[in-house]
């Protein structure tokens with residue numbers, strides 16, 4: 001054998017992308033440029049996305065490996081963000097499991113048969129090893145993306161049991177998630193079976209992405225902010241913990257994110273996250289303090305500054321960088337997803353601006 005080819009090289013710290021090191025809270029040279037990606041960076045803000053999706057349904061597109069890979073790569077090429085986020089959706093696992101679900105443009109996921117009764121829960125398809133085969137388009141898309149991305153990491157994701165179950169119970173998007181919250185109070189055992197089903201399914205979906213090459217994961221619990229900490233602990237946390245636990249042996253950072261969930265940061269972290277995503281409703285340094293100062297964070301530029309002049313946008317970017325400096329690691333993101341009507345040029349410019357900044361420049 002030629003020298004150096006006899007053995008696979010051991011992974012070293014140098015091989016680990018800076019963004020992943022920051023998610024892990026590992027020390028990074030303070031002169032290193034900020035690391036940034038955006039939730040919903042793929043999608044309707046990009047003309048190339050609208051063109052690629054022309055004539056193909058959202059969930060169909062998610063199950064077409066070449067197309068899903070292409071859409072995942074589009075924002076990385078255009079904006080030069082430091083990570084790709086896998087193009088999929090939180091209801092893709094339910095679709096793969098055989099439920100009748102669609103994404104209605106401008107509205108969100110809609111289930112044909114809302115889950116309202118114990119009989120509905122009993123009728124959910126069993127999650128067994130036959131699912132692994134149905135997950136092959138997901139693995140294939142991840143392999144295609146990671147081959148193209150090279151050193152840039154891909155972030156895999158799935159929806160958390162509360163948020164996904166809320167779409168299943170309500171039948172579609174909901175403001176208050178009243179039926180879901182009623183179910184967990186009226187029949188906690190039935191709720192546990194439903195949330196347990198979602199957790200098992202989502203855990204397998206997430207694990208498939210990581211074993212195929214994703215270098216970090218994010219668990220989206222978008223609507224969990226509707227719950228008190230008491231309700232979260234009693235009915236939700238263990239199900240989110242089951243999803244995060246499904247990839248805990250795979251050595252990838254586990255980001256956990258909720259909207260309007262500042263009052264749940266510690267409880268969500270305790271579900272088994274390594275890193276907390278923070279929305280824009282709380283100052284990042286305050287979130288870091290609430291978490292005890294030793295948890296890496298991601299966030300939390302207010303998406304509103306995508307619609308202001310550059311001065312207000314850069315001021316917000318500076319403030320977020322300065323506030324993030326007290327965490328063991330900080331990856332810049334928005335406080336929630338990119339709105340569809342965002343000017344993509346603004347995002348590209350914001351990434352370039354952030355890349356000119358580093359924690360060295362932030363030193364007082």
Ligand code: CP3
Pocket residue numbers: 038039040041042043044053058085086087088089090091103104105106107108109157220222259337
């Ligand atoms: O860049 C990325 O982040 C791409 C991957 C991604 C999508 N959905 C693609 C998508 C991710 C990470 C999601 C997660 C997701 N989906 C969440 C959690 C994140 C959040 O925003 O809080 C939620 C709640 C959903 C459910 C969902 N799917 C909604 C509310 C919508 C919007 C409906 C609309 O038309 O306004 C979707 C559809 C969806 N998911 C689109 C994309 C690109 C738009 C589909 C289209 O082109 O019409």
